[in-house]
Amino acid sequence: MKAVGMVVEYNPFHNGHRYHLQQAKKISGADVTVAVMSGNFTQRGEPTIVDKWSRARAAVMNGVDLVIELPLFYAVQPAHRFAGGALSLLNALGVDSIVFGSEHPEWDFARLVKAEEAFNQENFNKYNATYATQFNQQLKEQTGITLIDPNDILAFAYTKAKINQDYHFELLPIKRQGSNYHDQQIKGKIASASAIRQAISEKGDYWQAVPQVMGDALATIKIIPSWTELYPLLRNQLIQAPISTLQSTYLMAEGLEYRMKEAAQRSLDFNSFMKFTKTKRYTYAHLLRVYLYTILQITQEEVAEHSKHPYLHVLAFNKQGREYLHEVKKQLDLPLITKVDQEMRDQLLNLDYRAGKLYQLFTPVEQDLKHPPIIIN
Template identity: 40%
Template structure:
């Protein structure tokens, strides 16, 4: 059996994701689709709309055959690290191809961009450092360096537009695969209708996850997002709403985040991953002065710190993810199974002796610092969702077995 790998967050799963999963299988001629999915905290530094178990269930009912968890250390990191961890897991799972959505919609432009930066070498890295030292955010510094390299390039043919969010991730997926000499074939399909940050538009069946979440939080009703999701995914959101006090976002989590910041103080905040350049003092003052997340972010946002970079800091503060902890998690060391279909089970049975990393189906049966932190992060997420009350589902990762869809 052949597997096509995809890298996802499903925050939440929508019709565009269904299209991607189907096209990944068709385009690559695969028998199964394996999704490496972020856990309860995401790459842009946000709590997930619903937990990983609900999102895995949505995926398995809508075209995905195996869901593996991307460990916290990679799921909440910058694009290169996020891509590196995810690609290593897909390679370890013996995927023959990986398929990503992009604004460009064709692989050749990404291959030319990889060649461009390979040729630019140290000059490119130095340009990035110089731009950051002038006060540019890291993403803008990367884009400036890339544009300068492209303007002086003799490579024939169009390059990937690395100002677009899905193109950026796609570039890093291909870079990560090249760096580990993976035999997986890279395939991309164009995003259709809605782009990464587009609002949800009534009557249009495709909307971005960002637009769907915005629409829900503005209306506080699932009725406003019905058109954008498969029925089975929407049913799982209704189930979540019936069982939990809220959906995941920073305004919901802020009371506990604020408590954590004020309890830790600047000295200990400086030990948290991604907290740099004395910003711990600003974070502490902003938490002391603001009772809302919106007010807090207004006080700490600046040109130097993007919204995403700040949110990653807050995610690490909330979970207690320090520089020391991150330094011990350089590469994935296991495949954490969240769920599978009957076809996915057949694939794993056929390939289990060839998997490059151990497959973990029971959290209690495997001891590993990265897995321990994933379980801790799941508990912290449960506290945030349940507002620290008796409804908080602590220990869910120890008590939940992989989902099986027949």
């Protein structure tokens, strides 16, 4: 079977995703579609609007054949690690091509990757600017291009991963409207994920923009997952834990732990906390990721150790997906997990498990232990 892979968050799954999926099938000529999807937290470090099971179900009911979870240690990461992790899983699954959106699919991303190799690393030492800003300064000098749109940044990262890892699948970029992504209004059947989330938080109408199954799941939301809800947990951890514990948190660096502790002591609400911790050095997305790793008490060592042992956690599939799994099962280099047992809970999948327990603030559903995959016939 010829397979096409996609890297997705589906937060939530909407009509635009269904359209993208149809395009992916068409241009790749594949028989089966495989999505590697973030779990209960997004790349930006935010809780997803509904849990991974609801999103995986919606995906398979709308044409994706197989949904694999992108483990937390790949999912909640800067773009290059997110993309690198996702592609390593799709490679393990033996896909023939990967389709992804890009605001500029006409760009020669391989040329940009080549340009980066010549970057002067000493130019990344400014502490009053983000890494991305310093990266773009050099990229512009050498190529005249700057990577600003989120899908272009991922396209670059996919291309870099393919080149560095010598992956054999094809990369197939398709046009994605840059403006749509930030569009905050639902105007027709196709709306951005953030516009849909906005509508939900304002108790507005989002039904026209999502398939029925996703709309049903969104209608069950009682507490909208957000950092406002997570903040009391973050605050308590920052106040109660000793600095040495905070220091060992993954992504914590350059004294940010002191700044965060002080901010937590002073701030009773999330917005003032976030303003207090923001500097020119870090983007909000980076800070949100640090906040999440802090609540989860995930250390640098844990991420390093878990990253050495990736796995394929199956969330959902249909008949086509099952056949594909059957076909590739024997050649897989990574463990294929369909049901998490107690040992996996404490070892291999421990980070996802802990993230799932945190996510239970928003839903009573057990996220991992003994949860079977969703099978759509």
